[in-house]
Amino acid sequence: MLLRHTTEKEIDRKALTINPAKTCQPVGAMYAALGVHGCLPHSHGSQGCCSYHRSALTRHYKEPVMAATSSFTEGSSVFGGQANLLQAIGTIFSVYDPDIIAVHSTCLSETIGDDLKQIVAKANADGKVPDGKHVIEASTPSYVGSHVTGYHNMLQSIVQHFAIKTDEAKRQVNLLAGWVEPSDMRELKRISKMMGIKTVLVPDTSDVLDAPMTGKFEMYPKGGTTIPELVSMGDSMKTVAIGEWATKGAAIALDNNCKVPFDMLDLPIGVKATDRFIMSLSKAGAVAVPEEIDRERGRLVDMITDMHQYFYGKRVALFGDPDQLLPLCEFLLDLDMVPAYVVSGTPGKTFGKRMKEIFGDKIDQVKFKNGANADMFQLHQWIKQEGVDLLIGNTYGKYIALDEKIPFLRMGFPIVDRVGHSYFPTLGYMGGIRILEKILDLLMQYQDENSPEEKVELVM
Amino acid sequence: MVKKKDYSAGLPDPTPIIDEIISKYPSKVAKKRKKAMVANDPEIDQPVQANVRTIPGIITQRGCTYAGCKGVVLGPTRDIINLVHGPIGCSFYAWLTRRNQTKPETETAENYMMYSFSTDMQDENIVFGGEVKLKEAIREAYKLFNPKAIGVFSTCPVGLIGDDVHAVSRDMKEELGINIFGFSCEGYRGVSQSAGHHIANNGIFKHVVGNNDRPREGKFQINLLGEYNIGGDAFELERLFEEAGITLVSTYSGNSTVESFAYSHTVDLNVVMCHRSINYIAEMMEEKYGIPWIKGNFIGGSSTAKTLRKVAEFFDDAELIEKVEEIIAREEAKVEAVKAAIKPKVEGKLAMMFVGGSRAHHYQDLFEELGMLTVSAGYEFAHRDDYEGRHVIPDIKIDADTRNIEELTITKTDNPELWRDDLVAKKAELEKKGYEFSHYAGMMPQMKKNSLVIDDVSHHETEKLIEFYKPDLFCAGIKEKYVVQKSGVPLKQLHSYDYGGPYAGFEGAINFYKEMERMLVTNVWNLVDTPWKSEPEIVGSMTINA
Ligand code: SF4
């Protein structure tokens, strides 16, 4: 028993988090910044956080993750980190020559009250930022929100810094992506292209965190949204933002600063959420939905009808980020599965409201919790009280799955013990097909392994 | 892809590469970095700048004090609840990411290593202080798990807002009646992980060692210090000691328990593997109890044999010596057979290593055994003594960062039964015969002339080193792995062993040889260049949709 001390009996906990279903802001800020071309993330704090965040991203993507740090001393912790950041900016431009340095704070620099805006302004005034180069900054205190909040804050800062409204409107749509895989970024571009819409996708980690092996290390790989693209976002016709927790601030900033209106949508996971995404794109770009998209959708629905008996009534426990969990629950309900337990460490008041919308009169069949004290320990306790047929979440769910002998679908961040997530999308109709394929593989494998010999099926 | 170089006639003078590396740095940075790079000459003493702050903006390998304290020293100990006081990140990142395997005695025995415990501090705890929450979290942990001990770790913001983890721990220890103690291991406190090791050593010594004076068991009792059971290394060493009849009382800290730390002062000898991370405990045990320590190394077949012999020589028992020789003869035969098969395939290959404390040194033995050449190496968080040997300790400047770490004053125990006069006498007698105690020669004397030693290597330096040396193998950690591999050079992670291992002891040597064969003889790298790259004349004259 890996988690031998977990019992089904719950006590009321107010102070202790055990096995968190979230992590801290800076890692999200780092990931978002990597989706901008020529950008070097910079962690303003002690070097430990930067090291941890780089390691976490590297283990998940199996790719180089570059980022610099202010390497605080005890002195900087007392007197402020301005000198460290100014020196860092100078060192970075001369040694690593990025186009952009994207600075995010840590709980250390936040606690001492470093004002990143003011320090960056000083760096510019002191001539530490070469012509044509940029330093952007985002405040990402780790005692507020989660890794998703950090992603949100950095994304907002990116569009705020670059997008400019000119007199020349552009026939293009801004696409703001929540925290999804490079494969999903690529899928979003494929769908837009199929629809004949010119989009600016930000961030875009495809070709950055799934870079090919060429025998040459590139500090700034081919991918990422470029500066001219970012600038042009202020002139777009519309913004389509997917994943409220990750993109809302950026969408609002584009609206406020550049008068680009936005649609706030779920991540296109499953049939209905993808439907809403396609409709929003088609309206935003004023284009009809091409038949090829109908056909992809039809293939997904066909698969559901063909395999419905295996989904029907199966109980599922899920943990992860709200932006994934909400449309995923909706999708599972469409399959007639039962999302029985849902946990996210990421706070956000609308979570409960959205769950109620999605579940409707089925809301009583789900136990859910989000926010600072929602953790995987409690999810496990619920599972011990009444079991489930499938567990969905990041790699850390493995220990629960092994102890309780539950089929386990890896989705979310981080996935450090399997590959595929960065190469095969789970967004869109094709992504839906992949999710179903994975679920069916797991459920059928489980059935095979647990059937008496005479009941093993050849055809399913 | 890089073209390989031939250094069979000796290594080239690395001065040009040092100059090239620093030419890109701003002048102040260049001046500082230059002191951390030395063209090695094993015959002479040369100072290497070490254990100094990384320059802001530099992409470094280093982590933080908390990582050293919570992650390295206390992390692998299974029967204690390690509670991280801080926002969630620090606890999340140290959650099962270090691969210290552990095997509880029974199916139900205590094992908290799969859990991550945190106070998950929120905004209001930063503003109003988190001590109340910490106390409540300790109570909740006690209620849920009823552990025998709880360790509390401070992260960056905790130190700044002034939460006193020591006072809270004292109060809660009194309230709950179990051993509870805190560590001031805030990430900003030191230069690197090293400070955390020191803080952890002090804490364990103060709060755990000596809590249980149980009577001796077994004729030959030792502790293994600085062995973290990555990939099962300690399991392999436990096997050897058990067969030899040596009682391994405690391993600090791999497959370990706080329970065993509590009576670890009842041994006859401490064997220190990773000098940097844990020599403090060895020193303190000697001062307090008179227990001598030796430096050991179990990486590589011949090093393992040497260390086993040294331990047997210490006990000076004919039966033990015979048993140890028997094990060595049997195991070395196995090792030799594998080596003979693999060595011809990898001989002459070039390796470089930039890892942790001891690994950048110990693994050179394995490469030597295979006829491979270490062209450049350095530590992530070492001090000068790890490079140059312990004789330089008196010359090391004490800076503000070092002064920051509490220095314990250790005095001789007043329990006459625990003070080991016999061991003190034995040490004196053996020393006369040339037996080396409390000794570490450091990494540099073992390395070849003109090999390049670099402390706290940075990303830029790594790239330049690869260009210059065109190594066949690079050893470092996860942050470097894919960077290096994208240039067509395989990287072996020596922190996690890339989820292989064990690599310690005789079995470990065999595993490592096979791993080198896999990595160095593979055809994979030949796939990198596309076939059409070398035949540019394949240009289409007919295009679809033209
Ligand atoms: S540097 Fe501070 S905040 Fe960062 S991981 Fe270390 S202790 Fe935690």
Ligand code: SF4
């Ligand atoms: S919680 Fe704070 S100290 Fe810890 S890793 Fe996150 S930002 Fe760093």
